Amino acid sequence: MKILLMGHPNVGKSVFFNRLTGTKVFESNYPGTTVDFTKGWMRLEGEDVELIDVPGAFSLEWKDQAEEVAVKMLEENRDSVVVCVLDASKVERGLYLALEIIERGYPxxxxxxxxxxxxxxxxxxxxxxxxxxxxxxxxxxxxxSGEGFKELVSKIKETAPVKIEKIIKNAGGGESAAVSG
Ligand SMILES: Nc1nc2c(ncn2[C@@H]2O[C@H](COP(=O)(O)OP(=O)(O)OP(=O)(O)O)[C@@H](O)[C@H]2O)c(=O)[nH]1
Ligand SMILES: [Mg+2]
Known part of the structure; x- marks a missing residue:
C-alpha cells in the first residue's frame, strides 16, 4: 500500500507531505519527463508506508505533462489510498478531481x-x-499549523485496504498464504 497526495496546484500538498513524512525523502524526475515528484515514508500502524507528493492536477483528463504524470502515478499504484487535498476556500473547484478519483474506485x-x-x-x-x-x-x-492531522491519519488508517496477508493469516492460512497486497 502507498499513500498518494493529490490535488490542484498550490493547495498545500507539499506542506502535507513534509508534515506526514520524516527526513528520508527522495526527489526525482518521473522517467522520461522533466516533471519531478517527491516520495518519502510515514509510519502507520508500525509499518513504513510510502507517501508520494504527486504533481498538481486539475483533472484526470490530463492536459499537460504534470497532469499526465499524476494520472500515470495513480494508475501505477492501484493499491493506494489517495489523500485528495482541496483548497476549502474554493471547495467547489476541487470537487471534480475528487469525484474523478472516487469514481475510479480508489479509497x-x-x-x-x-x-x-x-x-x-x-x-x-x-x-x-x-x-x-x-x-x-x-x-x-x-x-x-497541523490542525486536523491527527484525524487525517486515523481516517487514512480506517480507509486503507486491509492486507490480504492478514485476512488469510486470520483465517488460518499456511505457507501458501504469503500473498500481500
Ligand atoms: N493559510 C494557509 N496556507 C497554507 C495551508 N497549507 C498550505 N498553505 C500555503 O499554501 C502555499 C502552497 O502550498 P504547497 O504545499 O506548496 O502547495 P502544493 O499543493 O504542494 O503546490 P504545487 O506543488 O505547486 O502543486 C504555501 O505558501 C503554503 O504555505 C493552510 O492550511 N493554510
Ligand atoms: Mg508541491
Missing amino acids: VVVALNMWDVTKDKNIGIDVEKLERILGVPVVATTAI
Whole structure:
C-alpha cells in the first residue's frame, strides 16, 4: 500500500507531505519527463508506508505533462489510498478531481485544507454533509499549523485496504498464504 497526495496546484500538498513524512525523502524526475515528484515514508500502524507528493492536477483528463504524470502515478499504484487535498476556500473547484478519483474506485480521504482561510473569510462548510454526498471521509485541515492531522491519519488508517496477508493469516492460512497486497 502507498499513500498518494493529490490535488490542484498550490493547495498545500507539499506542506502535507513534509508534515506526514520524516527526513528520508527522495526527489526525482518521473522517467522520461522533466516533471519531478517527491516520495518519502510515514509510519502507520508500525509499518513504513510510502507517501508520494504527486504533481498538481486539475483533472484526470490530463492536459499537460504534470497532469499526465499524476494520472500515470495513480494508475501505477492501484493499491493506494489517495489523500485528495482541496483548497476549502474554493471547495467547489476541487470537487471534480475528487469525484474523478472516487469514481475510479480508489479509497479516498478528502482533506479540506486552508481551513483557517475559510474561518477568516466566514465561509461555512458542512463537513458531515459533504461526507455523506461523496461517500468518503472528509477532514478539515490547516496544514501550516497541523490542525486536523491527527484525524487525517486515523481516517487514512480506517480507509486503507486491509492486507490480504492478514485476512488469510486470520483465517488460518499456511505457507501458501504469503500473498500481500
Ligand atoms: N493559510 C494557509 N496556507 C497554507 C495551508 N497549507 C498550505 N498553505 C500555503 O499554501 C502555499 C502552497 O502550498 P504547497 O504545499 O506548496 O502547495 P502544493 O499543493 O504542494 O503546490 P504545487 O506543488 O505547486 O502543486 C504555501 O505558501 C503554503 O504555505 C493552510 O492550511 N493554510
Ligand atoms: Mg508541491
